Amino acid sequence: MNRMILAKLEQSFLPILLKVGENKRLIAIRNGITLTIPFTIVGSIFLIIGNLPINAWTDFIEPISAQLNAPVSVTFGVLGLVSAIGIGYNMGKEFEVDPISNTVITTIAFLLATLTDEFAINIDSLGATGMFTAIIVSLFTTEVFRFFVSKNIVIKMPDGVPPSVAQSFSSLIPAGAIIATIWVIRVLMGVDVNEVIQFIFKPLVFGLSTLPGLMVYTLLVCFLWSCGIHGDNVLSGIASPIFLGYLAANTLAFQKGQPIPYEIADGFWILFMCLGGTGSTLGLVLAMLRSRSKMYRSLGKMALPSAIFCINEPVIFGFPIVMNPIMMIPFVATPMILGTATFLLMKIGLVGKIVFQVPWTIPPIIGPYLATNGSVGAAIWSACTIVIAYLIYLPFFKMAEKKQVLLEAGESEQEAMAEIAQTVES
Known part of the structure; x- marks a missing residue:
């Protein structure tokens, strides 16, 4: 059923988004x-x-x-x-x-x-x-x-x-x-x-400064990644000038000692919504480190160093998340939840707004702290987002882990899937 839904989405939206991504302009x-x-x-x-x-x-x-x-x-x-x-x-x-x-x-x-x-x-x-x-x-x-x-x-x-x-x-x-x-x-x-x-x-500029606009952008980027397409690159030609404009406005306001105008600015996506890469897959990597499956445990150890620096292709294509309807759920939901929470925390002043640009490969906690001019709230929240990402991915990972453990024990894929289905029903 999940695969049918994903196939429908691919048939409906993927050709349009691919044309956008391949547009020379x-x-x-x-x-x-x-x-x-x-x-x-x-x-x-x-x-x-x-x-x-x-x-x-x-x-x-x-x-x-x-x-x-x-x-x-x-x-x-x-x-x-x-x-x-x-x-x-x-x-x-x-x-x-x-x-x-x-x-x-x-x-x-x-x-x-x-x-x-x-x-x-x-x-x-x-x-x-x-x-x-x-x-x-x-x-x-x-x-x-x-x-x-x-x-x-x-x-x-x-x-x-x-x-x-x-x-x-x-x-x-x-x-x-x-x-x-x-x-x-x-x-x-x-x-x-x-x-x-x-x-x-x-x-368009106003739309991406709002929470609904950010959620639509997140959904499109993550959907493209789930189909094996670099969603960030496809949509960056549209979004990057807007996010960069927000950052410039924030930086100018900071220089003048004025209130920072935008919660969403260049860096918001990568620092607060993409821990370990698009989809916040650092949570999945941490779950794999203690897996009962030898394959997932090895993949987690291999992927951790790159995940710390926001590179997650080993996870997206190695786990895989691509064309995986079950893992698509946390892959889309995690950045949406983190983005919404961060936006609201910035609104009420518990997390500082972004005023500096830092390299996108900078690790969590350090990056948000520097980008927000030393906001302790941003650093603490960044640490919390790692835990939240881990907790969101964990139940979905456990389903995949159980199947993999059974396969490693010598059971066929059909037997493993039947056993998992029986566990879910009970």
């Missing part, structure tokens, strides 16, 4: 956004150093606090610009137009699209608020560039001209068309492109 957006990760982490390190929750340290560095905050302002203040560069380059690679030319044209077009009403570069739009504009501009730039190249509407230089010079001239007509179009929209027509795009994406 979303792949380019996802890969382009990752270019921001080193800068947000470096900026967060400076922010942590400048705001360690130790009074003696705070007093000591007070004379140079402005200097320490300078890298933070620069790294978080240009997330939109860095996104335009990263997405422009990856769009060029995906659609086989010159990546460097596509990157430069995208960057110039982005700056032109986000000018102020006085036609000066808008510093505010270079940050997270300009990320969606960067996405739209890079899409427009690549499509126009592709059109001109495919129709051979380019300047061709004679043989013998250096390739770099030839490429520059071949980009001249597409670049002129792209820049002229955006100039007409922003300068002549006076349309605030950034404001319009923000308005269009507002429902």
